[in-house]
Amino acid sequence: MASRDSADFDAFYIATVRRVVLYLYAACGDRAEAQDLAQEAFARAWQHWSRISGYEDPEAWVRTVAWRLMANRWRGLRRWVAARARMGRADEATAGPTPDRVAVTGALQRLPVAQRQVIALHYLLDMPVSEIAASTGTPVGTVKVRLSRARAALSELLDEEISDVTSGA
Structure with missing residues (x-):
């Protein structure tokens, strides 16, 4: 049964990962960040796949988890930027x-x-x-x-x- 779950999840992942990353990229503006968020959301989906696979729309669950992960990262980033500003440190310029x-x-x-x-x-x-x-x-x-x-x-x-x-x- 575990190999069937694995095959089902693999098929789900292959069919949906591109859409989820695109969605996150539009939301956060950073492709690498979007990919990281998607991977974390899919990893969480895999952990609960026996339950999530029964949902009418498992992709919606992954998108929701990824959206919440993104919001949490933004909160952490705001705290980090505020802390750096208090310390008087400027970020380095990049292309x-x-x-x-x-x-x-x-x-x-x-x-x-x-x-x-x-x-x-x-x-x-x-x-x-x-x-x-x-x-x-x-x-x-x-x-x-x-x-x-x-x-x-x-x-x-x-x-x-x-x-x-x-x-x-």
Whole structure:
């Protein structure tokens, strides 16, 4: 039975890992971080696979766990940055991503978390509104409002970015 569980989990992992990483990447803006979060969430899924495999949507469970892991890391990062600032230490400069990636990632990061989540689920994972609602435990109407507001905000934020670039600001 253990080998069947292993084969079932392997098939689940292969079928879903790319989508989960893409979702997390949109949410956090860092591919390596998204991969780390996904691996941790899948490791937790494996630990409880006998239960989770019976769920209607095990991928939703993995996404939820990964989202919570990401939120916890952000809290830890904020504490670390605050501690470094108190000690008067500056971070070293590193080479950055392309301007387009910076603009989109920056715009996504400026959205409220709930809007960022529905944008990632809808546009990156091609989930319909009803599935997002079921996956997040949010009413369908609320998901629609969040998507609408997120689209409007992203449009505005990206227009600002383009204006800043063209005006030399």
